[in-house]
Amino acid sequence: MARRGGASRVTIRDVARVAGVGVATVSRVLNGDPAVAAATRERIYAVMAQLGYQPLRTARALSRRRTDAVLVVLPLLTRFFYVEILRGIEEALLETNIAFLLRSLERPADGSQAIASVRRDLVDGVLLISLAVTPAWLARLERERLPAAVADADQDVPLPRIVVDHAAGARLAVRHLAQLGHRRIALIDRPDDPFAEKRISRRLLGYRQALQELGLELRTEYEHVTPFSVEGGTMGLYSLMQLPVPPTAVFVGSDTQAWGVLRAARQLGLEVPRDLAVVGYHDIEIAELLGLTTVRVPMRVIGRRAAQLLLECLSGRLARGEEVVEWVTPELIIRYSCGARRREPGTGGVGE
Amino acid sequence: MARRGGASRVTIRDVARVAGVGVATVSRVLNGDPAVAAATRERIYAVMAQLGYQPLRTARALSRRRTDAVLVVLPLLTRFFYVEILRGIEEALLETNIAFLLRSLERPADGSQAIASVRRDLVDGVLLISLAVTPAWLARLERERLPAAVADADQDVPLPRIVVDHAAGARLAVRHLAQLGHRRIALIDRPDDPFAEKRISRRLLGYRQALQELGLELRTEYEHVTPFSVEGGTMGLYSLMQLPVPPTAVFVGSDTQAWGVLRAARQLGLEVPRDLAVVGYHDIEIAELLGLTTVRVPMRVIGRRAAQLLLECLSGRLARGEEVVEWVTPELIIRYSCGARRREPGTGGVGE
DNA sequence: GTGTATAGTGGAATCGGTTCCACGCGTCAA
DNA sequence: TTGACGCGTGGAACCGATTCCACTATACAC
Numbered sequence: 001m002a003r004r005g006g007a008s009r010v011t012i013r014d015v016a017r018v019a020g021v022g023v024a025t026v027s028r029v030l031n032g033d034p035a036v037a038a039a040t041r042e043r044i045y046a047v048m049a050q051l052g053y054q055p056l057r058t059a060r061a062l063s064r065r066r067t068d069a070v071l072v073v074l075p076l077l078t079r080f081f082y083v084e085i086l087r088g089i090e091e092a093l094l095e096t097n098i099a100f101l102l103r104s105l106e107r108p109a110d111g112s113q114a115i116a117s118v119r120r121d122l123v124d125g126v127l128l129i130s131l132a133v134t135p136a137w138l139a140r141l142e143r144e145r146l147p148a149a150v151a152d153a154d155q156d157v158p159l160p161r162i163v164v165d166h167a168a169g170a171r172l173a174v175r176h177l178a179q180l181g182h183r184r185i186a187l188i189d190r191p192d193d194p195f196a197e198k199r200i201s202r203r204l205l206g207y208r209q210a211l212q213e214l215g216l217e218l219r220t221e222y223e224h225v226t227p228f229s230v231e232g233g234t235m236g237l238y239s240l241m242q243l244p245v246p247p248t249a250v251f252v253g254s255d256t257q258a259w260g261v262l263r264a265a266r267q268l269g270l271e272v273p274r275d276l277a278v279v280g281y282h283d284i285e286i287a288e289l290l291g292l293t294t295v296r297v298p299m300r301v302i303g304r305r306a307a308q309l310l311l312e313c314l315s316g317r318l319a320r321g322e323e324v325v326e327w328v329t330p331e332l333i334i335r336y337s338c339g340a341r342r343r344e345p346g347t348g349g350v351g352e
Numbered sequence: 353m354a355r356r357g358g359a360s361r362v363t364i365r366d367v368a369r370v371a372g373v374g375v376a377t378v379s380r381v382l383n384g385d386p387a388v389a390a391a392t393r394e395r396i397y398a399v400m401a402q403l404g405y406q407p408l409r410t411a412r413a414l415s416r417r418r419t420d421a422v423l424v425v426l427p428l429l430t431r432f433f434y435v436e437i438l439r440g441i442e443e444a445l446l447e448t449n450i451a452f453l454l455r456s457l458e459r460p461a462d463g464s465q466a467i468a469s470v471r472r473d474l475v476d477g478v479l480l481i482s483l484a485v486t487p488a489w490l491a492r493l494e495r496e497r498l499p500a501a502v503a504d505a506d507q508d509v510p511l512p513r514i515v516v517d518h519a520a521g522a523r524l525a526v527r528h529l530a531q532l533g534h535r536r537i538a539l540i541d542r543p544d545d546p547f548a549e550k551r552i553s554r555r556l557l558g559y560r561q562a563l564q565e566l567g568l569e570l571r572t573e574y575e576h577v578t579p580f581s582v583e584g585g586t587m588g589l590y591s592l593m594q595l596p597v598p599p600t601a602v603f604v605g606s607d608t609q610a611w612g613v614l615r616a617a618r619q620l621g622l623e624v625p626r627d628l629a630v631v632g633y634h635d636i637e638i639a640e641l642l643g644l645t646t647v648r649v650p651m652r653v654i655g656r657r658a659a660q661l662l663l664e665c666l667s668g669r670l671a672r673g674e675e676v677v678e679w680v681t682p683e684l685i686i687r688y689s690c691g692a693r694r695r696e697p698g699t700g701g702v703g704e
Numbered sequence: 705g706t707g708t709a710t711a712g713t714g715g716a717a718t719c720g721g722t723t724c725c726a727c728g729c730g731t732c733a734a
Numbered sequence: 735t736t737g738a739c740g741c742g743t744g745g746a747a748c749c750g751a752t753t754c755c756a757c758t759a760t761a762c763a764c
Contacts (some may be wrong), residue, residue, distance in 0.1 A: 062749090
């Protein structure tokens, strides 16, 4: 039933007719089937070019039962950290012809709504970034028979995943501070937000491990959990400095909070790093501007690898249910707030 | 030809059979055709619920020749400004069942590659955000017969668009500074980046208009264009302060540069706002932390409106080629860096 | 020379929707 | 009573790909 349309599309049948072959053969060429004779293949390629043929994605999608698209779900798109991960994903997917749909979660409640948008007929796979992968998620993925990969989430999710070694990151920071002569090193970290993943426990673990290794005293009054905001950091430092024996150095679980710590330090008349050494976490863009020594989490790499993992699931190179865990290790970025370096004049910096 | 698959899907034919009607009628119900009798409609709804029927997107896409997806193209996803616009778009689209694909441009060269991904069989429409809409873009959209909407781009693109009144924004800032008693008001703005759109000229225009309205002297040595970065702002202020008659206030064309201005001020021993009043632009997240008075560009609104504009094109409510221009006006956010308010102790702030 | 494997190919059914066209049936004007 | 009309509906032909199955021609073993 010829519906009205403009100049009707060049279809696979047109190509077949002009090339003097059957549609099946054209389709085989399109899909790289090696059974086609080289001469035939060449001829078909020539005709396709001549007619300007392009296979229709929607028709392929119906026939092959796949969409060549994936869904990316991540929280708080407005945070630099997540945007960078997204960039990594985009980079990896650009090398394929797979498109991606995006769903960002702003509030915890968005989760269930997002789960409903996970549909087999919409995408071929799902990337879950920095999310608490609940049983509801797993059930949905199972029901829709959708492969998924996970990045920066809990360590024990039964899906292929990229795990960030936050404990190692914390150890790097603490060891560095100890090496600079500090013996009283405190921790200010973000809360165990149910909306994000349980990452504090691993950073806390690394912090304690490092202190023990170094033979330093573990003091619970040095472990502070404050909100994931600049003010949170400010509050944290005020509390710490009221202790009878205040720390001389702080490892802060996010650069955002670290900014607050730097501000509080100045308000308290402390000079960073002389009176207080500070090391942050993440290496978001403001860290450099603040001259903040921090632990860099390789965000783009995380995104890229997670995408590649999902692609392997899609191509079948990775069997469904196969256990794959890839670790990513953070890296120490030394700037000025720790005291390891003299600040160069005019570069702006600490406490700005 | 029954291909292998798991439990085969519930199709429209199953629904028709169980409900005792033809497939055409079920399809009509799905598409809200009022010609179907109420009783029939009810019965079909019941059967759909009972069987757990969900129409297959890919099949609809092939048949209706539309994908129910749109493409969003924007630059520099890592900038807060653009991410916020994206959030607005997402908000608007969530209210529909239209998905979106994302393409972000990091370098000017990415443009041509992005143009190639604009395909009729991939999406039903395109949103171009903060981009220079070149003839190549327009030609491609024409060729693919794809409707598009534009936000925060040149004023004279022949597409439905959301235009931000940057001239008005600049006037707000300058008038405010004048009202606080300033007579020597300088401008530091970002360059006319070919990668982004020509927005500086409009801000510059507003700056000059305001000065003229107020009867203040226009001095070209007060108009500075520096890179779109913190350092750019720093450089800008150093230059201004070396003038024989330096300004007492600066309007800065981006909060990022304004941060640099605040930093430079402190380095020069100037106290903000006593010795120098500063007003920024955009109201990105750091502005509040810096106590920066700024001109807020309603980013989410821009995204939301642009998306709605595109939806109107898709639904046909907006005729192809119809001229629609919607203006968005920025708003002045008064904090501390302009001197209009005393800073409350403990709130952090200027020069931080 | 006959049988069998194999490489290369074409026809037609199929994926699951949409929509054109035809048709039955009541209502109403002539 | 008849014809026109419109409402509600069903059948079947599409949309443009993929892929199963059947078929031919050639190569090879016996």
